[in-house]
Amino acid sequence: MRLLVLGGGGFLGHHVVAEARRAGHDVTVASRSGTRPFPDVEALAVDRYGDLSALDGRTFDAALDTFSDPDAVRATAERLRGSAGALGYVSGMSVYHPDGPAVPDEDAPVRRPGEASPDDPLQERSLAKLGAEDAVTSVFDGPVTVLRVGIMVGPRDPSDRFTWWPVRLARALAGEASRTVLAPGDPQRAVQYSDARDIAAFAVRALGDGRAGVFDTVGPLRAQPLAAVLDACLEAAGGRPGDVTWAWAGEDALRAGLHDVEEEARPLWFPEDQIPQDAIDSSAARAAGLRFRPAVETARDVLAWHRDRGEPALAAGFDAAQEAALVRRCAEGTAPTG
Template identity: 75%
Template sequence: MQLLVLGGGAFLGRHAVTAALDAGHDVTVFSRGGSAPVDGVAVLTGDRQGDLSALHGREFDAVLDTFSDPDAVAATAGLLSGAVGAYGYVSGMSVYHPAGPRIPGAGDPVRREGEAADDDPLQERSLAKLGAEAAVAEHFSGPAPVFRVGVMVGPHDPSDRFTWWPVRLARALARDADRTVLAPGDPARVVQYSDARDIAAFAVDVLARRAEGVFDTVGPGRAQPLSAVLDACLRAAGGSVGDVEWAWAGERYLREGLRDVEEEARPLWFPEDQIPQDAIDSSAAIAEGLRFRPAEDTARDVLAWLRDEGRTELAAGFDPEFERALVAGR
């Protein structure tokens, strides 16, 4: 397959490039920077909101698009219609209507203009994603699978919200003073997330087969309590059950204690009131071949990535003194 990845240098796009190369496909990326995220790919330089000239007259078997600007997506979809076999668009689980089912799936109600609370942080971005979905459907003639993603984790995650856990637990194992670890809410709370590499591999496979449909790709496709995820991160850091003391704090207490910490800077899964659903039904994607790797593998790979990159600062997480204060005040 000749695959065009629009972007390709960021989180999911980068993993899609790697997944396609691993599967033996030829990959071209289109980006403003004009640089390849990894070796072995061709690069086209342009601007999604302006200069698409590098795409004129080119043909590909498939394209993967993650952009959230409906007008830009419409322009690209229209330009590539007839020149590309399948157009995959990456949307998000936040498009589902907050008043819909507690566990929505493809076909359930989605958000609409003017129906969200004024302070709903997801409304604007969700309507943009829905607009982009509609733009592909309107302007592209051919298979156009939609991949609705949720919380994505793994190497190259710019948010560091999952990354915090294996890093924090590695620190706990290295220093006795840090072995009491603040944990959010109920240890039995079921959580969902996906390693971006699993979504990337699935998207590449779907495009190669030119399958169609709306696929919710939120994992792990099974009931997994938060305590199990954190224990997996502990094992990835080289520890085992009993090596740390989990200081579980109630969400009401944490909301107050973290009122000055933006939700996007909080580690998963500290209070996230912006997410209205309990879970997402990804059965259609699982039936189509989506698979989720164990949390321990993701956490171990995240630590290896950080070591390779030489990174020491994270975009999410707590200062040790602040964490200790929260633990003491429970």
């Protein structure tokens, strides 16, 4: 397969390129910089808001787009009409209507303009994704695969929101940090997330098959309680149950105690009131071949990646003093616990 990846140097796009190479496909990436993510990958310089001429005269069996601007996505889809056999687009699970079913599938109601409260942090981004979905499905002349993703984790995650956990636990086990570890919310709260590499593998397979349709790609196979995910991170760091003490703090306490830490930099799962659904039904994608690796494998690989990149300061996290203060508040009963 000749695959065009619009992007390819960041997180999910990089893993799509890597997966396609492993599968023996010919890969071209298109980005503003025109930088090759791998030596054997062709790179084209394109401006999503202007100059797409590098795509002229080129043909591909499939292309994948992750951009969020509907107008730019539409312009690219129009440019690829007749020159790409199939088109994939990466959307998000936040497009589902907050008042819809507790466990939405691909046919559940989606958000509509003017129906969300002004302080809904997901509305604007979700409407942009829905606009882009409509653009690719209405403009492109071949099979379109829409992947609705949720929380993505794994090596190269620029947010470090998941990476924080195995790194923090490894530091505790090495004696470099306290073995009392702040943990967010309710330990039995079910969480769903996906390793970006699993989504990448599914995307490459679906595009190669010309599989059209919308697919929820949120995993793992069963919703896992947050406590189990953090225990998997502890195992990945070389620990065993009991090696650390979890200090579970309610989300109100966390908001108050971390008020000076930007929300996107907090190493926590998204607040419960920002995720109106109990879970996402990904059975259609699983039936089409989507597979989810165990949490411990993701955590081990993330820790190894962090060490390979020289263990820089994490993009997410808080300092030891903030963590200790919240732990003390919870122990004294001055902050609600999950």
